[in-house]
Amino acid sequence: MISRDHPRYHSLIQREMITEAWRKGILADSGMIAHGRGEAFDYLLGERTTEPAAKAIRAAAAALLLAKNPVISVNGNTAALVPGAVVELADAIGGKIEINLFHRTEKRVRLIEEVLLENGAREVLGTDKLLYIDDIKSPRATASPDGIYSADVVLVPLEDGDRTEILRKSGKTVITIDLNPLSRTSRKASISITDNIVRAIPALIEAVRELEDLSRDELELIVEEFDNLENIRETLKLIDLRRYNPEL
Numbered sequence: 001m002i003s004r005d006h007p008r009y010h011s012l013i014q015r016e017m018i019t020e021a022w023r024k025g026i027l028a029d030s031g032m033i034a035h036g037r038g039e040a041f042d043y044l045l046g047e048r049t050t051e052p053a054a055k056a057i058r059a060a061a062a063a064l065l066l067a068k069n070p071v072i073s074v075n076g077n078t079a080a081l082v083p084g085a086v087v088e089l090a091d092a093i094g095g096k097i098e099i100n101l102f103h104r105t106e107k108r109v110r111l112i113e114e115v116l117l118e119n120g121a122r123e124v125l126g127t128d129k130l131l132y133i134d135d136i137k138s139p140r141a142t143a144s145p146d147g148i149y150s151a152d153v154v155l156v157p158l159e160d161g162d163r164t165e166i167l168r169k170s171g172k173t174v175i176t177i178d179l180n181p182l183s184r185t186s187r188k189a190s191i192s193i194t195d196n197i198v199r200a201i202p203a204l205i206e207a208v209r210e211l212e213d214l215s216r217d218e219l220e221l222i223v224e225e226f227d228n229l230e231n232i233r234e235t236l237k238l239i240d241l242r243r244y245n246p247e248l
Helices: 009-024 029-045 051-066 076-081 083-093 106-118 161-169 184-188 197-211 216-224 228-241
Strands: 070-074 096-099 153-157 173-177 191-193
Touching: 009 029, 009 076, 029 076, 029 228, 051 153, 051 173, 051 191, 051 197, 051 216, 051 228, 070 083, 076 083, 076 106, 076 197, 083 096, 083 106, 083 197, 096 106, 153 161, 153 197, 161 173, 161 184, 173 184, 173 197, 184 191, 184 228, 191 228
Parallel strands: 070 096, 070 153, 153 173, 173 191
Antiparallel strands: none
């Protein structure tokens, strides 16, 4: 039992969730490594949603509300940490949920589908009838014809850079959640949210509800005014300043 008074309480709870998902077969071994890498960046960010992240979340919410066919891509880490929040976000934007895995096995697909359905998902794509996306050189090249393949806006939490780049080249708006602001995923995405997924998805839900009554013109202006590379630069400046003052 982890005491709520422990200064690392939330981080330790997330570790337990990741470890449990690995034990159940939801998470691949490398997913644990990826979580640890993200945790290190979260330390540098102060384990909170920064101002640049909040800007990106607002722009992402506007882009999702503007979308004709928004899709949320789910991997093992996402299913381990925020399955209920993913379902809630999909409902809020009228979007779809699709499983997409690098280390794909039928067992993992089935287990993640079960987790999402248990958390209220009415439909989960990415389990069968998949098409290949041209030019992607990884096992994540497959996509559902009704989901990511035909989506105009894709939210890809904890994504790999090659697919992000190809999805952008195919004309899609790609929103990522990645704690590493220097990753190819962050740099190639349309909108990069440099934040922990356990904070970012609930914040996205809140932002969607805040913006859902705006006109299309107002939503488009929010997206147009967002500069992803400048936002990443602001994040890196904040990390650098925290070297001298960790309380920032």
